[in-house]
Amino acid sequence: MAPTPQPPTAQALTPAVFHILLALADGPLHGYAIMQAVEQSAGSDVRMGPGTIYGSLQRMEEAGLVRELPSRRDDRRRLFTLQPAGRRALASEAQRLARLADLVRARRLLPGDA
């Protein structure tokens, strides 16, 4: 068996976290909206329901990536927004993926790359 290729940088985000950060990049969203955005950006790669979304948000909150927007009304849905650290993590992950994509393209590994 061939050894699994290592990603260029060590700090890869999990797909779920990456896609949630991506979804929040355009502004604060509530849980269901995040879920729909993730579904659009990740397709069937990342499948998340409400429970998994909030679980992830909780952990990301503790990691300082996102925060909940304070709300004055009780019946409103909770809105989440990116923290500066979250924006940085998203940017560096995007860079990493871009480098990865360049690498792949340079080796002409993808079909259609002439």
Next chain:
Amino acid sequence: VSRRVYRALLRLYPREFRARFGRDLEYDAQDMLRDRGAIRGWARLLIDLARAIVPAHRHARVARRHTVQRFGHEEGSMGSLLFDLRHACRTLVKAPVFTAVTILTLALGIGANSAIFSLVNAVLLRPTGYEQPERLMLIYEGIPRAKLSKMTVSPPDYLDLTAYQRSFSAIGAYRGQLYELSGGAEPEMIQAARITAGVFPILGVQPMLGRGFLASEEQPGHTVVILGHGLWQRRFAGRLDVLGQTITLDRRPYTIVGVMPASFQFPKRGPQRNGEPAALWTPLSFAPFEREARGMMYNHSVIGRLRDGLTPEQAAAEVSALAPRIQRNYPAVILQSGFSIVMSAEPLLEEIAGEVRRPLLILLGAVGLVLLIACANVANLVLSRAVTRQREIGVRAALGAGRWRLAQLLLTESVVLAGAGGILGVLIGHWTVRAMPTVIATSLPGVEDVTLDLRVVAFALAISALTAVVFGIMPLLAGDRRDLNESLRDGSTRATSGRRQHRVQGGLVVSSVAFAVLLLVGAGLLIRSFNTLMAVDTGVRSARVLTAQVALPPATYTNAAAVRPFYQNLYDRVRAIPGVRAASIATDVPLRPDGERRAFTADRADDTGGPPASTAVTWIHGDYFRSYGIPLIKGRTFLPDEIDQDRRVAIVSRAMADQSWPGQDPIGKRIKWGGRPSQAPWMTVVGVAGDVVDGKLGEEPVVHIYAPFVESADIRVQTPVMPLLRRMVIATLADGEPATLVDGVRRAVASLDPALAVSDVATLTEIVADASAPQRFSTMVLGAFAGGALLLAAVGLYGVMAFGVAQRTREFGVRFALGATRRDVVALILRQGMTLALIGAVLGLAGAFVATRLMTTLLYETSAFDPLTFAVVPVLLVTVALVACYVPARRAARVEPMTALRTE
């Protein structure tokens, strides 16, 4: 509907998660079902739920732990057991004295209970391993005129019984026998039993390998053997191909036909005769002369299994009704002197356990009391501690801990205490049980297979744990939330539910003191009785005497002409061992009730013509009286020529002289063996020896005749059936330490016959100790219990007083400030403590008056109301109680008034 279902499912999430995201989750679910339809929507929701629950719980747990580390307590759920345990351990370690005392108290209670109950269980309750053992009975004979009410059975009477009896589906006979087992590294004497073919089927036990004995093997000359499991393992390493192989018993080859299972033990200890568990079994056969031995050889135990539908009482009635019928088969020469026999049957289980039942039950009662005291103490300790923690509990309650949550914490502590105490207790019990057989030797039947009974352990553990738990959360149940808040405001050293708690604690102290007094009285009586018993003159001077036994196998020493010179030579060689001051060879050891008994007739003028009296007989060679230190009261010992040649002389015991010739000089009087018509030659009494205890200490001395070995009949020496005169005891009086003679004696035996086994090597001191082993055991154990109980009661008293003093620091400060002296305060504390102790002592003595009556049969020449014991025990208790109260009292007196007032 779907919304309600989903809401119900949300309960699977941790509470915190639900509180925060519950509403959003519901909104999302609504949207999801709207967007995707019911089926796909639900599928997504359920998959999501399944994926999210576990991480959510893990997260919640981590978060809680953080909270706890930051704020010292948590609002937990049952899921936080691990946390509670760790918290409990930490808290307990911070109070090392409380923890150690509680755990030790519990351990003592649990350990002692488990050990003693396991012993009782092994002896009284444990199944015998026989089928329906309650249907098994032993049959006995008795000769009323000789004051013998319960003897084993003679061969012809047994044969009559088999023919006449109808109550038993079958009866069988057995008797113990020692064999010399050779062929291994060292020849050894091995305990065996000779049994009729019916015995194993009657017991309902099959051999594990091979077969039992056949009826045809009850004819003389069948050298077959069934091995016990232990011997099979030891000699044959448990090999399966032993059947058909031979072992050498008394220098004759015996063919192995069977092996019994490991659990099998027969005979069981308990009955007076034939009660030694056998390592192997050989067939019991009767030689022609044995079948005719009416009036002799009463040495076969007879066992029977009740016929279906009959009660033991009915069988016993039938057996006793058979006696006259069997008696008619006795020859006229025996019957004409007014001879008669009686018969009886006793349940086997009674015979196994009967004698030791009462001491064991008393021990059980004693150990139960120790457990009660232990529980009372634990209750006290835990109560005191709970009160000192009132403030801590108040803080927790103020921070929002619910009553149930607090109970959980306290409960966990109690469980940890009970668990630790339990584990230590089980270990103590285990060690005690392991040590038991060596401590009590053979004085209790079945004691070699005591194992710690797990049900007992569980029971003792449960009781102690329950005590710890109930009293641990009691303050919480008693007080309410307001009290808890009070305790915060009030300051640290004041209990809120103080008065009631004091009464409970006082009650606990009083009861443990009372139990301790009860035990002390019981132990005191036993100790008094034991001392009286130990002061009994055994009749021998036991220091510096070594004894050992040899038995000459009939195959090699076929007749008296071979046996006699052997022992004469052996005596000469033993006598020549350096360091031997005096030596003898004789047929029994003093203090062992296994010697020969014979009928005899004393020649006297006023002979009223009654039946012959019975006497113990010892055939001796050498300097018997000197080697055992038995005093000669009148006349002389045997002269050398009387030892070497048959001069028809005898020495009688003092009891014998007093009974046969009251008020006369016995020297020169004549006695003969058998009844008046007997043809046996007369023997002349040349001396009177001091009485020697023969069997149990404290019993009336038995009449005893000593005659030179040379006078014994050749026929009796050479019979292989009664190995009485081939199995002899060597006794040596040493110049110094008797144990140093062991090698010399062994070499002397080996120089005559290297294949001969030397067995039962023991100093006379050990034999005397053995004779008092049952009493020693009861006294030791009850004494230990009483000591433990006293200690526990003192600890309890001390604990309560010390706790009270600590609690009342401010009160003492006020008292001092108002002019009380230190002496006043010491007196106050002592008065309060001693009041509790005295109430307990009075109650305990009252209980003892009632309870010790049960001990009457255990006591030797000691009244159950022995004034000394009843006087000494309260004094002892009061002394100990004074010490237990004085320490806290001193602490109270040392309180600095200003400090005390400032502590608030």
